[in-house]
Amino acid sequence: xxxxxxxxxxxxxxxxxxxxxxxxxxxxxxxxxxxxxxxxxxxxxxxxxxxxxxxxxxxxxxxxxxxxxxxxxxxxxxxxxxxxxxxxxxxxxxxxxxxxxxxxxxxxxxxxxxxxxxxxxxxxxxxxxxxxxxxxxxxxxxxxxxxxxxxxxxxxxxxxxxxxxxxxxxxxxxxxxxxxxxxxxxxxxxxxxxxxxxxxxxxxxxxxxxxxxxxxxxxxxxxxxxxxxxxxxxxxxxxxxxxxxxxxxxxxxxxxxxxxx
Numbered sequence: 001x002x003x004x005x006x007x008x009x010x011x012x013x014x015x016x017x018x019x020x021x022x023x024x025x026x027x028x029x030x031x032x033x034x035x036x037x038x039x040x041x042x043x044x045x046x047x048x049x050x051x052x053x054x055x056x057x058x059x060x061x062x063x064x065x066x067x068x069x070x071x072x073x074x075x076x077x078x079x080x081x082x083x084x085x086x087x088x089x090x091x092x093x094x095x096x097x098x099x100x101x102x103x104x105x106x107x108x109x110x111x112x113x114x115x116x117x118x119x120x121x122x123x124x125x126x127x128x129x130x131x132x133x134x135x136x137x138x139x140x141x142x143x144x145x146x147x148x149x150x151x152x153x154x155x156x157x158x159x160x161x162x163x164x165x166x167x168x169x170x171x172x173x174x175x176x177x178x179x180x181x182x183x184x185x186x187x188x189x190x191x192x193x194x195x196x197x198x199x200x201x202x203x204x205x206x207x208x209x210x211x212x213x214x215x216x217x218x219x220x221x222x223x224x225x226x227x228x229x230x231x232x233x234x235x236x237x238x239x240x241x242x243x244x245x246x247x248x249x250x251x252x253x254x255x256x257x258x259x260x261x
Contacts, residue, residue, distance in 0.1 A: 005032040008036070027236075029233055043171050056078040056178055063251070103152050108152075144194050172194075177189075
């Protein structure tokens with residue numbers, strides 16, 4: 001059982017490309033990986049593979065503003081991401097974590113809470129103490145700052161997270177209030193449900209470095225990997241599920257007029 005984890009540090013790599021890299025790492029690579037991507041250049045809406053567009057996305061507004069809607073290969077909820085979203089994606093072999101005798105979603109989720117906790121401790125005990133996993137989210141107190149999703153295969157799994165270092169209130173208008181929400185949300189709007197990590201942590205760079213440092217604290221051996229190594233796997237043949245939704249086609253299928261440009 002290898003304790004080596006390849007650490008891929010990225011900056012402003014588009015989320016669509018990141019998701020395609022993750023899917024290749026999941027289905028082709030035999031190594032353990034952690035991807036840390038500091039933002040995506042342009043805003044985008046990212047949905048789980050089984051999400052229903054009309055229930056989750058303000059389709060007309062997204063089309064009018066030319067905001068891409070991406071269906072990723074994993075499950076989970078819908079998020080809007082931009083240059084102030086920090087992404088962290090674990091792509092692991094199922095037998096690489098002794099604390100996880102079985103790869104069930106909840107067990108993986110709980111394990112990541114302990115894995116990432118040190119990323120919050122260097123900046124004060126208050127930040128570390130209030131960081132927690134709440135249902136499927138990472139929270140500070142009662143406010144969400146991290147959304148999680150997973151994809152689990154027979155031998156490997158992905159747990160990926162979007163951390164809200166900051167967010168633009170206007171971008172939240174591309175999302176609808178989901179029909180299914182965590183109990184602790186208690187019907188709150190996005191504005192009252194979410195928080196910004198920059199209001200709790202002092203330094204974005206320290207946080208980014210801390211995410212990679214969590215591997216060593218958990219007993220793994222991180223090895224920096226170049227982007228070219230991961231991109232080389234994109235040439236292989238494997239199941240590809242991540243795609244951009246054609247919103248114009250979606251509206252045509254609904255029989256509705258398209259939004260004016």
